[in-house]
Amino acid sequence: MANDTVYAAGAVLWKVVDKELKILVVHRTQHKDVSIPKGKVDSGETLPATAVREIREETGLDIALGPYLGTVDYTLPSNGKRKEVHYWAAEVDPTTAERSPFKANNEIRALEWMTIPIARDRLSYSHDVGLVDALEKMYSLGYARTFPIIIVRHAKAVPASSWDGPDQRRPLLHRGHQQAKAIAGGISSFGPQTIFTSPATRCIQTITPVSTKFGIRVKESGKLSQERWTSDGVNARKVIARRLAKSKPVVLCSHGPVIPQLVAELVEQTGAESDAAFRRIASPSTGDFSVFHIVVTDFGPHIVSVEYHEAP
Numbered sequence: 001m002a003n004d005t006v007y008a009a010g011a012v013l014w015k016v017v018d019k020e021l022k023i024l025v026v027h028r029t030q031h032k033d034v035s036i037p038k039g040k041v042d043s044g045e046t047l048p049a050t051a052v053r054e055i056r057e058e059t060g061l062d063i064a065l066g067p068y069l070g071t072v073d074y075t076l077p078s079n080g081k082r083k084e085v086h087y088w089a090a091e092v093d094p095t096t097a098e099r100s101p102f103k104a105n106n107e108i109r110a111l112e113w114m115t116i117p118i119a120r121d122r123l124s125y126s127h128d129v130g131l132v133d134a135l136e137k138m139y140s141l142g143y144a145r146t147f148p149i150i151i152v153r154h155a156k157a158v159p160a161s162s163w164d165g166p167d168q169r170r171p172l173l174h175r176g177h178q179q180a181k182a183i184a185g186g187i188s189s190f191g192p193q194t195i196f197t198s199p200a201t202r203c204i205q206t207i208t209p210v211s212t213k214f215g216i217r218v219k220e221s222g223k224l225s226q227e228r229w230t231s232d233g234v235n236a237r238k239v240i241a242r243r244l245a246k247s248k249p250v251v252l253c254s255h256g257p258v259i260p261q262l263v264a265e266l267v268e269q270t271g272a273e274s275d276a277a278f279r280r281i282a283s284p285s286t287g288d289f290s291v292f293h294i295v296v297t298d299f300g301p302h303i304v305s306v307e308y309h310e311a312p
Helices: 047-059 094-098 116-122 126-140 174-188 201-214 234-246 259-270 276-281
Strands: 005-017 020-028 033-035 038-040 068-075 082-091 108-115 147-153 194-197 217-220 250-254 289-297 300-309
Touching: 005 047, 005 094, 005 126, 020 047, 020 116, 020 126, 038 047, 047 082, 047 108, 047 174, 068 126, 068 300, 082 126, 108 116, 116 126, 147 174, 147 234, 147 259, 174 201, 174 289, 194 201, 201 217, 201 250, 234 250, 234 259, 250 259, 259 276, 259 289, 259 300, 276 300
Parallel strands: 005 082, 147 250, 194 217, 194 250
Antiparallel strands: 005 020, 005 038, 020 033, 020 108, 068 082, 147 289, 289 300
16 A cells, blocks of 8 residues: 555445345535445455444444445545545345444544436546445445455465474564454455464464454365465365365365465366466465455356455
């Protein structure tokens, strides 16, 4: 993140009522406009965590982020700084939407669910209309309902050269523990149901904050360990095939040598084409994580969007 840029995040919330797609807009009190809910990133916060927190604060709704919709950039008239806002799609159960504890306040005057045509007409900003158009296209293609596979590289660990015990027991440094806490909210923002981790101490310590704080169950898997890495990638192939077959939101926490194979298998088994973006994702720094949003079609699993997040 650049120091001279203001970062923010939000989501286009959607639901289907009587087979009709509707999206949520907020009527802002001070700005006197109609917009998509969003807000600024807090210090040490990942963008996905910002989106979920801001949605909760502005609408009272707890959401899990779906596929990535894109970025809106503009210049702030107040100070001339560049503002960069990242958006996701997020489905809301109609019953949950009706039970939102929202109350009018100094920031948000009202919430309103609108059909797509009405939203296009009522939204105050053209970039918000563009986001709604992107969601409608995604929904019409059957790509709006996805499940995430989140791949995490363990946080910064004690260097192997400074550790005289078994490598599998090598722990995180203080910086690594800070990274693990910082990414926990971002990982949980996508609603994972299970965490599969290498049995290595540095991996277990990396996912402990997200598992304990958000109550996500953890399962150790030797197939994700560095000790069982092989050049043919057979373990990675089995792990990804299993996760795609289950089609459930999941976290995979592993090591530098293993993650390129996991990413390669995701590309291969979903029929995607490898490019520079995938190659970048396949070589994460410690504490970073990537999210693959996947939909299962009649022709098999398909990657709808991919994102990469650095540890703050």
